Amino acid sequence: MTSDTANPIEIDLFTALEDKGLRKTSARSAVLTRIESANDAFTAEQLCRDLPEVGRATVYRTIRHLVDAGALCKLPILDGAPMYSIARVEHHHHTICSKCGAVGEFRHSTVERVMRSLGKEIDGEIVGHRMEIFIICNQCLSGANDGG
Amino acid sequence: MTSDTANPIEIDLFTALEDKGLRKTSARSAVLTRIESANDAFTAEQLCRDLPEVGRATVYRTIRHLVDAGALCKLPILDGAPMYSIARVEHHHHTICSKCGAVGEFRHSTVERVMRSLGKEIDGEIVGHRMEIFIICNQCLSGANDGG
């Protein structure tokens, strides 16, 4: 979450669709603008609620395109709809606040090294991994988020 | 179903329900027997299909009880119903074959140590984590599993 290093490789959502050869339409623009304006994780239904002028099908389709293009991460939530967050760095993992649901990204070279070293211990060929860290975020720890 | 090595701390499914003060009924027994007989991960719908004599609601309720008791792991699958597997060891992670869906368990002290050490790098208080390793299992690598 520090940014002393150069800008993260934030993939522009519009560019992501363009690169897939998809047309720029007003419905899609509305969805992308909504996603970029609030830079927090969201569910598909949240977008639908926030964008009543855009059809449900289009919201779902646009999300699928973005996930497909690697511009959005889809992260599975036990007991509930998956959440989506803008993919700011190439490979990374997520922190999820168990209280407010806030999603963050992190990268850690040691984690990746350990994952790679696991090859010897595991039957079969490793092709990928996924990891989520559950936290109580600083906001929630400081009691800022009381009203539910 | 081999058990030449010592039994892991397998939590008996019946005991798990008993400890929750739940009655032993024929419907529940059918579900538990089905889960234990095939020691592979499964979905709720698979159980329903395999146990037409047990009501759908009961299947789902029984699974929920077992997850609640810690006897089953619920693991979220992107694009699909969650899978369940018997929890044989206290804290562990899963390997999932990307080809056939086979689920395995593993534990690795280094992984846990790294996860613990992550505290300094992450905003907020860590309360847990989840991790899945995606593999191509040996079965699938050896081409044994061709027919789909």
Place this chain on the structure above:
DNA sequence: CGTTTTATTGATACTTGATATCAATTAGGA
């Protein structure tokens, strides 16, 4: 610019996974 072509949209219906309801049944103790 107007025309043509093709992708996109979105209301609707549907699918799937899962839960709520509640009368009938059953387990287990007195």
Place this chain on the structure above:
DNA sequence: TCCTAATTGATATCAAGTATCAATAAAACG
């Protein structure tokens, strides 16, 4: 055995997400 509370399961309902397809809008063409 009888009593009572827990359990069951058919059914309805909910929720997330997809398929359909006529109407619409974007880009390409001239």
